[in-house]
Amino acid sequence: MKTTASSCRDACGPGDDAGARPAAPSTFHRRPLPAQLVDFSAPRGRVLLTEALAAGTAEAFFPLVAHLHTQAEPAWCGLGTLVTVLNALQIDPGRAWKGPWRFFGEELLICCKALEVAAAEGLTLAEVGCLAACNGAAVAARFADAETPASFRAALIDSTRAAAGPFLVANYDRAALAQTGAGHFSPLAAWHEASDHALVLDVARFKYPPHWVPVDMLFTAMTTDDDASGRSRGWLSLTRAARPSWPAEAEALAARLAELGAPVCAPPP
Incomplete structure (x- = not known):
């Protein structure tokens, strides 16, 4: 497939100005969702979610949407997606986010x-x-070039039937979904069997709302090449690990050393 860049490309760059008037605007308020995609909050989108919930293939929806995070920078779709998923998995980062609170931020x-x-x-x-x-x-x-639509669908179904993970993170090319931009990451929260659509919780909420995408179309968007890695895009399946994160382990060790009276170097910020 055509090679495209790894960045989210959700800044106001040339890719977002395609087809604009000669005097293109310097700022944007949202983007219209392509007709083949279904807005999560539209009447049909609500029906798809209601039916997926009844079928048990939207169990991932509630923990993910409860922690859905808007990426803080135009190229931080991967980071924004991880903030959403790590918090949905109830992972303790082991260090403070703000004040006394341990919670993931980018x-x-x-x-x-x-x-x-x-x-x-x-x-x-x-x-x-x-x-x-x-x-x-x-x-x-x-990596999607080593997978099939059927294997992706199976992973999606397993994920959407689980409220505590695994949660799926999709890495795909926006252009293959007729969206503006290039490489992007977002979590997947539900699957609707009859229409074979996946619910993408787009972390670029300033640009597109959460939306339903045909599974075959999403898989094709993941088979595109990422020129930064030289490989295709694909998906990640994330669960809570049996051991804590390395910063949590470092802080626990520092606390134990302090109890023993040993000198402790401050951990990195």
């Missing part, structure tokens, strides 16, 4: 790739998986 995802580099370049599927593993998740990565 600024706590500090391993694998510097935040300023991620802000400029975005993240690959492997890098998002690395960040998830560093922060207390067990990760299974699947």
Whole structure:
């Protein structure tokens, strides 16, 4: 498939100006959802969710939507998705977010790739998986060019039937869904059997609302190549790991050393 960049590309760049008037606006308020996708809050979108809930294939919806996070930067779709999923998995980050509260925000995802580099370049599927593993998740990565629509659908069904994980993170090319932009990450929250649609909880909520996508179309969007990694896109299956995140382990060790009277170096911010 055509190679496209790894970044979310949700800034006001050339890709977002395609088809605009000669005097293109410098700012944007949302984007219209393509006709082949179904707005989560539209009448049909509500019917799809109601039927998926009744069928037991929207169990992932409530924990994910309760923690749905809008990405803080245009290229931070991978980070915003991880904040959503790690908090939905009830993982303790082991260090404070604000005040006394331990809760994931993008600024706590500090391993694998510097935040300023991620802000400029975005993240690959492997890098998002690395960040998830560093922060207390067990990760299974699947590259779409080595999978089939049937294997993706099976993983989606397993995920959407589980309220405590595994949760699926999709990495796909927006252009293949007739959206503006390029590479993107978002969690998947439900599957509607009769229409074979998946519910994408888009973390770029400033741009698109949560929406239903035909499963075959979403799979095709994941088979596109990421020029940053030289591989196809795909999906991650995330569960809560048996052991805590490495920052939590570091803080626990520091506390124990302090109890023993040993000198302790301050952990990184």
